[in-house]
Amino acid sequence: MDRRFWIAVIGVAVLSIGVVDGRMLLGKVPFPSFVVFQWPAFMQSAPREPLQVPANIGDVVTSFYPFRAIAADAVRNREIPLWNPYMLSGTPLLASAQSAIFYPLTIPFYVLPTAMAWGLVSALKVLLVILFTAAFVRRVGGTTTGAVTAAVLFAFCGFLTAWQAQAMYDAAIALPFICLAVFRLHEQPSTGNVILASIAFAMPVLAGHPETVVHTTLTALAFAAFLFASRPGTTFILGFMASAFLPAGLAAVQLLPSMEWVDHAYRSLSDSWPHQPLWTVVSWVSRDILHSTSSAGIEIPEQAAYIGMLAFAAAPLAFMNRSRRVAVFLAIWTAIILSVAYGVGPMYWFSLKLPLIQGIKNSRLIFAGAFGIAVLAGLGISELERWSQPKPRRQLARASILMFTGCAIALSLIYALRSLTFAVSEPSRYPRVSAMLLAASALLLLLRLLGKLPVAPFRVAVVSLVCLDVLSFSYGFMPFSDPAHIFPPVELFDRLPGRGPEPFRIVQVNGAYPENVQSVYGLQAVPVLQ
Numbered sequence: 161m162d163r164r165f166w167i168a169v170i171g172v173a174v175l176s177i178g179v180v181d182g183r184m185l186l187g188k189v190p191f192p193s194f195v196v197f198q199w200p201a202f203m204q205s206a207p208r209e210p211l212q213v214p215a216n217i218g219d220v221v222t223s224f225y226p227f228r229a230i231a232a233d234a235v236r237n238r239e240i241p242l243w244n245p246y247m248l249s250g251t252p253l254l255a256s257a258q259s260a261i262f263y264p265l266t267i268p269f270y271v272l273p274t275a276m277a278w279g280l281v282s283a284l285k286v287l288l289v290i291l292f293t294a295a296f297v298r299r300v301g302g303t304t305t306g307a308v309t310a311a312v313l314f315a316f317c318g319f320l321t322a323w324q325a326q327a328m329y330d331a332a333i334a335l336p337f338i339c340l341a342v343f344r345l346h347e348q349p350s351t352g353n354v355i356l357a358s359i360a361f362a363m364p365v366l367a368g369h370p371e372t373v374v375h376t377t378l379t380a381l382a383f384a385a386f387l388f389a390s391r392p393g394t395t396f397i398l399g400f401m402a403s404a405f406l407p408a409g410l411a412a413v414q415l416l417p418s419m420e421w422v423d424h425a426y427r428s429l430s431d432s433w434p435h436q437p438l439w440t441v442v443s444w445v446s447r448d449i450l451h452s453t454s455s456a457g458i459e460i461p462e463q464a465a466y467i468g469m470l471a472f473a474a475a476p477l478a479f480m481n482r483s484r485r486v487a488v489f490l491a492i493w494t495a496i497i498l499s500v501a502y503g504v505g506p507m508y509w510f511s512l513k514l515p516l517i518q519g520i521k522n523s524r525l526i527f528a529g530a531f532g533i534a535v536l537a538g539l540g541i542s543e544l545e546r547w548s549q550p551k552p553r554r555q556l557a558r559a560s561i562l563m564f565t566g567c568a569i570a571l572s573l574i575y576a577l578r579s580l581t582f583a584v585s586e587p588s589r590y591p592r593v594s595a596m597l598l599a600a601s602a603l604l605l606l607l608r609l610l611g612k613l614p615v616a617p618f619r620v621a622v623v624s625l626v627c628l629d630v631l632s633f634s635y636g637f638m639p640f641s642d643p644a645h646i647f648p649p650v651e652l653f654d655r656l657p658g659r660g661p662e663p664f665r666i667v668q669v670n671g672a673y674p675e676n677v678q679s680v681y682g683l684q685a686v687p688v689l690q
Contacts, residue, residue, distance in 0.1 A: 164304070165294075165298060165304050165307070168304050168308060169290065169291060169294040169295075169304070169307065169308055169311065170287075170291070172290070172308050172311075172312065172623060172627070173286070173287050173290040173291065173311070174287075175627075176286070176290070176312060176315070176316070176627060176631055177283050177286050177287060179627075179631045179635065180286075180316070180631055180634050180635050181279075181282065181283050181286070183640040184279045184282075184283065184640070187642070187643065188279075188640035188641060188642060189275050189276075189278055189279045189640060189641055189642075189643050189646060190278070190279060190282045190324075190325070190638045190639075190640055191220070191221075191225065191275075191278060191638075191639070191640070191641045191646050192217050192218075192220055192221060192638065192639045192641070193207075193639070193641035193645045193646055194639060195217070195218050195220075195221040195222075195674060196221060196645075196646075196647065196673075196674060196677065197645075199671065199672065199673045199674055200671075200672050200673070201650055201652045201653075201672045201673040202648070202650060202673065204651075205645075205648045205649070205650060207642070207645055217325070217326075217461070217638070218674070219326055220325045220326065221674055221677065222674050222675045222676045222677065223258065223676065224258070224325060224326055224327065225274075225278065225646075225647075225680070226246075226247075226676050226677065226679045226680055227253070227256075227258065227259045227260070228266065228269045228274060228277070228278070229269075229274050229679070229680050230244055230246065230253060230259075230679055231253065231259060231261055231266065231269065231270075232269040232270055232274055232277075233682075234253075235270040236270070240254075241253050241254060241259070241261050242254045244256070244259075244679070245684050246676075246678060246679030246682070246683065246684050246685060247676055247679055247685060248685070248686075248687045249665065249684075249685075249686045249687060250684075252417065254413075254414070254417050255417035256368075257327070257368040257369065257370055257414065258327040258368040258369065259368060260327060260330065260366060260367055260368035260414075261414065262366050262411075262413055262414050263330065263363075263366040263367050263368065264363075264366070265281050265284060265285065265330065266281075268280055268281055269281075275643040275646050276643075278325075282324070282325060285324075285329070285330070285333060286315055288333060288337075289311070289314065289315045289320070289333040289336065290311040290312065290315045291311075292333070292334075292336035292337040292340060293307075293310055293311040293314050293315065293336040293531075293534065293535070294307040294308060294310065294311040295307070295336075295340055296336045296339050296340040296343065296535065297310045297311070297535055297538040297539065297542075299340060299343055299344065300343060300483045300486045300535075300539070301481065301482050301483030301486070301539070301542065302481075302483070302538050302539055302541075302542040303541070303542040303545045303546065304619075305541055305542070305545050305618075305619045305622055305623065306538040306539060306540070306541040306542030306543075306545065307538055307542075308538075308623055309470070309474070309537060309538050309541045309622055309623065309626050310534045310535050310537055310538025310539075310541075311534075311538075312468075312623075312626050312627060312630060312631075313467060313468045313470075313471055313530075313533075313534035313537055313538075313626060313630060314336070314530060314531050314534035314535075316468075316630035316631060316633065316634040317465070317466060317467050317468070317527075317530040317534065317630070318443065318444075318446075318449060318464035318465045318466035318467065318526075318530070318633075319332070319461075319464055319465055319524075319526050319527040319530050320332065320333070320527065320530075321449065321464065321466075321633070321634045321637050322449060322460055322461030322464035322637070323461050323464075323527075324637070324638060325638065327367060327368040327369040327372075328369045328371075328372055328524070328527075330364075330367035330368065330369070331363075331364035331367040331368070331369040331372035331373060331376065332364075332369075332372050332376070332527040334360060334363040334364045334367065334376060335364075335376050335379060335527070335528060335531050336531065337360045337363060338357075338360040338361060338363075338364075338376055338379070338380045339379070339380070339383055339531075340360070341353065341356045341357035341359075341360040341361075341403070342357060342360075342380055342383050342384050342387070342400070343383075343387070344356065344357075345357050345396060345399050345400060345403065346384070346387040346388075346391070346393075346396050349393065349395040349396045349398075349399040350399075353399065354399045354402050354403045354406070355403075355406075357399075357400070357403030358402075358403045358406035358407050359407075360403075361377070361380070361403060361404060361406075361407035362406075362407035362411040364376050365407060365411035365414060365415055366411050366414050368414070370520075371520045371521055371524065372524070372527075374516065374517070374520055375497075375520075375522075375524070375525055375527075375528055376528075377404075378517075379493065379497075379528050382489075382493050383489065383493075384396075384400050386485075386489040386493075390485055431519055432512055432518050432519065433519075433520065433521045433522065433523065434503075434523070435500070435501060435502055435503030435508065435522065435523050436462075436463060436501050436502050436503070436523045436526070437502075438502050438503065438504060439576075439580075440458055440459075440463045440465075440502075441465075441502060441573065442456065442458070442573050442574075442576050442577040442580065443458045443463050443464060443465040443466065444465045444466060444467055444573060445466070445469070445472075445570055445573045445574045445577055445591070445594045445598075446458055446465075446466060446577055446591070446594070447466060447588070447589040447590075447593060447594055447633050448581075448584055448586070448589040449464055449466065449589070449633070449637055450586065450589070450636060450637060455581045455582055455583050455584045455585075456577055456580040456581045456582075457580060462523070462524075463526075464526075465526045465529075465530065466630075466633055467530050467533050467534065468534075468537075468597075468626060468629045468630045468633075469570060469594055469597040469598040469600075469601050469629060470537060470541075470597075470601040470604075470605075470622070470625060470626055470629065471533050471534060471536075471537040472566040472567060472569060472570035472598065472601075473540075473563050473566050473567050473570075473598070473601045473602050473605050474536075474537040474538075474540035474541050474544070474563075474566070474601070474605060475533055475536035475537045475540055475566055476536075476540065476562035476563060476565055476566040477539075477540030477541075477543050477544060477559060477562055477563060477605075478490070478491075478535075478536040478537070478539035478540045478543070479491075479562065480540075480543050480555075480558070480559060480562070481539040481540065481542060481543040482543075483539055486535075486539070487536060487539055490532045490535055490536050491532070491536065493528075493532060494528075494529050494532030494533060494536075497525040497528050497529055497532075498525070498526075498529045500522050500525055501522060501523050501524070501525040501526055501529065502523075541622055544605060544608045544609070544618070545615060545618065545619065547608060547609065547611075549611035550611070551611075556609060556610075559609055560606070560609060563602065563605055563606070563609070564602070567598060567601075567602045570594075570598050571595070571598065574591050574594050574595050574598065577591045577594070578591040578592075588632055589633075597625075597628075597629050600625060601625060604618075604621055604622065604625060647677060647680045647681070650673075650681070652672070652673075653678070653681045653683060656683060664684065665684045665685055665686045666678060666683055666684070666685050666686075667685060667686045668685075
């Protein structure tokens with residue numbers, strides 16, 4: 161990978177982050193403070209500007225920000241954050257996987273003010289997922305344009321947009337890193353690549369979402385089996401086994417207490433979760449994401465899946481790419497995991513019979529499907545970038561059929577979405593906008609197929625269209641707040657003793673403030689029986 165490749169990837173990544181998170185340059189922080197100011201204890205402190213109301217992201221306020229604040233406070237007091245004294249009359253902090261005490265991207269919280277670290281880490285996560293995805297696509301044979309396309313599609317897809325700032329997002333963004341490490345290990349089974357793969361496998365464990373750990377590991381196992389079948393090698397198998405076991409040691413400090421915590425959970429791993437309703441497959445073309453339930457009845461964040469319209473047109477062209485074997489694997493694996501997520505076919509039935517697999521929310525495999533489609537689209541764009549004229553009519557016809565098949569699938573989903581949609585408040589999120597973006601994507605690719613569009617304009621047009629599509633989709637989902645509005649001083653809490661020599665705990669009646677936020681103010685609470 162040459163310097164120009166990284167300059168292009170980092171440049172697009174910085175511009176993309178600037179568009180979506182640029183308000184951080186004005187001192188704002190990506191945090192839904194409106195969730196706090198809706199409660200009685202905070203109403204007098206509410207800012208005068210209108211409160212934004214995006215999707216249901218209350219867990220950011222009631223869990224993830226408090227977890228970071230508690231851990232950071234403990235570290236600054238030179239304590240190991242083993243125990244959370246502020247919730248439920250005291251509860252384990254380290255053993256709660258989602259606290260992510262040892263996740264590398266939690267480290268900034270230990271050295272910076274919490275609000276500042278929150279914004280910095282938010283941008284850093286997007287940068288990493290773009291870098292890892294682009295590096296993987298490039299490694300498997302994609303061009304720079306294809307790699308950038310895939311990276312932007314995945315980084316700002318519906319699933320990652322809807323789950324940002326939460327543990328599931330932190331674990332899911334490790335998937336391209338894991339696939340990259342496995343592919344490198346297969347190409348060159350060296351000690352360095354074994355260590356790289358071990359770090360990659362440990363990342364989702366440290367991120368604190370056991371369910372996503374299982375899903376990323378399954379994808380890695382399937383990818384490794386496919387690579388081994390295509391080119392067997394004992395050294396690769398030994399290296400992969402080592403890289404699969406080493407993470408248990410690297411992440412043992414988080415893994416062991418979390419396993420004990422899971423063992424005491426109220427829900428058994430033999431209990432099955434429901435799959436996504438099949439009709440919600442229209443969410444792959446739905447841009448309506450700013451409310452808890454979209455105008456078509458799609459639940460956000462659970463069913464969010466938008467992937468960008470160019471992906472439908474470009475992904476089928478991956479089968480003409482020189483890296484056809486990787487495209488075949490991605491297509492097959494994506495079909496399998498989406499059939500499980502939406503409860504279709506024998507693979508869904510098979511998943512209900514597998515120990516451990518049956519007891520987790522496999523409906524959230526959407527993120528792995530989004531990654532597969534994004535990479536396929538990147539490989540398809542790479543093939544078009546290398547496209548030279550004249551081409552035999554047969555090859556041109558084959559490419560056209562593949563592209564229009566993808567467009568037909570997207571168009572049918574858009575038509576179904578339109579029939580389900582009853583009211584959309586934001587014009588940029590109408591189903592017809594998805595149709596317009598699909599038409600623009602098809603026209604762009606068709607011009608390239610016919611040799612009417614040179615390489616340089618094609619590159620610029622593809623990246624511009626993809627960024628216009630998914631950045632306009634992702635923009636506005638996460639509200640930005642002034643740091644002073646993130647859990648501001650509240651008279652109710654100021655009048656309470658808080659920390660002191662005598663034990664003191666509070667209990668709220670009739671919902672005076674959001675759950676768990678008392679921990680940010682150093683106040684200990686007792687559990688409330690419902």
